[in-house]
Amino acid sequence: QVQLVESGGRLVQAGGSLRLSCAASGRTFSSFAMGWFRQAPGKEREFVTAISRSGSSTYYADSVKGRFTISRDNAKNMLYLQMNSLKPEDTAVYYCAGSGIGPGRDLAGYDYWGQGTQVTVSS
Numbered sequence: 001q002v003q004l005v006e007s008g009g010r011l012v013q014a015g016g017s018l019r020l021s022c023a024a025s026g027r028t029f030s031s032f033a034m035g036w037f038r039q040a041p042g043k044e045r046e047f048v049t050a051i052s053r054s055g056s057s058t059y060y061a062d063s064v065k066g067r068f069t070i071s072r073d074n075a076k077n078m079l080y081l082q083m084n085s086l087k088p089e090d091t092a093v094y095y096c097a098g099s100g101i102g103p104g105r106d107l108a109g110y111d112y113w114g115q116g117t118q119v120t121v122s123s
Helices: none
Strands: 002-007 011-013 018-026 033-039 046-051 058-060 068-073 078-083 092-099 117-122
Touching: 002 092, 018 033, 018 092, 018 117, 033 068, 033 078, 046 068, 046 078, 058 068, 078 092
Parallel strands: 011 117
Antiparallel strands: 002 018, 018 078, 033 046, 033 092, 046 058, 068 078, 092 117
């Protein structure tokens, strides 16, 4: 089992920056690929970004490419999401997730999920 707890979400103005964190506990963090997903009101949960077990490979949704950066610190069991140039359409609950398969874009490939943290971007 892996327990995931997100933090860092808040209200921010458009154009601003925010850093989300995800603290992992339980099984060895470095054995899991990790991802960030988000869910806006009335919409399905969608892929944002993912990172390989070592952190050497990263993947991004087109909507956030160039603005968001995923990173991880396996020594600290931490996952991060640096979000820059935020837009109102980035408003959503952001979830971190762990996968024993690999850093995919499909929600079904992730076994462990956090409770989410709310990000609200005002225009």
